[in-house]
Amino acid sequence: MLACAKAACASAHVDLLEPWQTLRSRCGCQFNWCAANASGHNAPRLIGCVLDPATPTAHPAAIRTRSPQPLLPFRLLRDRNRTGAYLSYGGVGLFIFGMFFFLTVFMQTVWGYSAVKTGVAYLPFTGALFVAAGAVTQLVPRIGARPVLIAGSAAATGGLYWLSRISEHDTYASGVLGPTIVIGAGTALLFVTLSLVALNRVAEADSGVASSLLNTGQQVGGAIGLAVLGTVAWTAVAHNAVHATAAAARAGHPVHPGGPLAAAIYRHAIATGFSRGFLVAAGIALLTLAINITVIRVRRADLAGAEPPALAVALEPE
Numbered sequence: 001m002l003a004c005a006k007a008a009c010a011s012a013h014v015d016l017l018e019p020w021q022t023l024r025s026r027c028g029c030q031f032n033w034c035a036a037n038a039s040g041h042n043a044p045r046l047i048g049c050v051l052d053p054a055t056p057t058a059h060p061a062a063i064r065t066r067s068p069q070p071l072l073p074f075r076l077l078r079d080r081n082r083t084g085a086y087l088s089y090g091g092v093g094l095f096i097f098g099m100f101f102f103l104t105v106f107m108q109t110v111w112g113y114s115a116v117k118t119g120v121a122y123l124p125f126t127g128a129l130f131v132a133a134g135a136v137t138q139l140v141p142r143i144g145a146r147p148v149l150i151a152g153s154a155a156a157t158g159g160l161y162w163l164s165r166i167s168e169h170d171t172y173a174s175g176v177l178g179p180t181i182v183i184g185a186g187t188a189l190l191f192v193t194l195s196l197v198a199l200n201r202v203a204e205a206d207s208g209v210a211s212s213l214l215n216t217g218q219q220v221g222g223a224i225g226l227a228v229l230g231t232v233a234w235t236a237v238a239h240n241a242v243h244a245t246a247a248a249a250r251a252g253h254p255v256h257p258g259g260p261l262a263a264a265i266y267r268h269a270i271a272t273g274f275s276r277g278f279l280v281a282a283g284i285a286l287l288t289l290a291i292n293i294t295v296i297r298v299r300r301a302d303l304a305g306a307e308p309p310a311l312a313v314a315l316e317p318e
Contacts, residue, residue: 072213076206081302084295085198086217088149091288092190093221095160095281098229099183102274103163103176110168110267124177128184136192144300145193146292152189153289159183160282168271190288197298225284229277237273241265 077083107113107121132152139148159182166175195214202210244265245255255262 072209073206076202076210076213079201081200081296081298082198082202082210084291085194086213087295088153088190088288088291089194089198089214090217090221091284091291092156092187092194093218094225094228095156095284095288096183096187097222098225098277098281099160099163101226102229102233102277103180106166106270106274107172107176110270111172121172121176122180125180125184128181129188132185132188133192136189140193140196140303141300145197145298145303146296148189148193149197149292149296150289152186152193153285153292155182155186156190157186157282157285157289159186160278160285164275164278164282166271166275166278168267186285196303197296200298200303225281229280232280233273233277235273236276237269240272241269244269 077086104118107118108115113121136148159179162182163176163179166179170176198214199207199210245262248255248261248265253261255265
């Protein structure tokens with residue numbers, strides 16, 4: 001038995017170049033997006049922001065074609081529905097991570113919420129998440145996966161657009177409660193149903209890779225999404241604060257650091273910038289809706305007998 005184990009280890013090929021190239025490309029993409037704001041959005045940075053998202057696919061893809069045991073077998077992506085589910089799942093990570101981050105900063109900075117009060121403010125989102133996740137187990141066998149995915153994407157898009165209308169003068173009930181409930185329900189419909197589609201009819205030998213690819217897509221999508229949305233939001237915050245400060249000075253009201261006028265300008269700039277970020281997140285959610293409509297063509301019979309996955313992965317960003 002020991003001899004067989006040694007022979008198996010000796011014949012195994014651990015491909016370290018592929019994960020290294022993937023990690024390098026992901027980090028380069030995130031760095032370029034974050035540095036674009038600090039460098040004044042110069043051309044080289046922006047070109048890097050556009051090109052680097054392709055390198056995680058281009059470089060490791062060339063390695064996978066030569067490796068006898070690739071980290072990600074291409075056979076997993078030959079299924080149109082599975083590939084669409086992975087793309088859409090990554091899109092969900094793009095907008096949900098950004099929503100959590102910016103909404104948390106907004107409530108604590110603009111409205112002065114404590115950490116505990118901010119956590120309590122997310123309870124309606126969590127409640128909608130679990131209620132909708134339970135409904136998926138009843139809806140998918142009856143109407144199929146595509147209507148559920150389309151409804152989830154539409155709900156997430158509408159909720160994020162609704163959230164983008166928030167201002168410093170809103171209250172929790174008028175500006176946050178409704179959008180977060182809608183987004184929570186839509187997110188649950190997407191997470192659970194996309195997991196069913198992605199893991200459906202996967203060979204036993206590929207089940208681990210197929211499952212881990214979902215988590216990887218969510219985490220990488222969230223990291224890139226936070227960098228992209230952060231660039232948009234904080235750029236808008238900076239521009240708004242500079243223009244408001246200059247306008248106040250021209251009107252004969254100089255802004256003193258730490259004064260009430262400076263605080264009011266900063267709160268308004270945060271609200272304006274984060275509103276832009278939520279609007280971009282709504283655009284990303286709209287893109288997932290397009291993917292779910294045009295790419296995923298799974299039929300109701302294809303998912304017969306499929307077990308819904310746990311929803312815990314959807315709560316990791318929080």
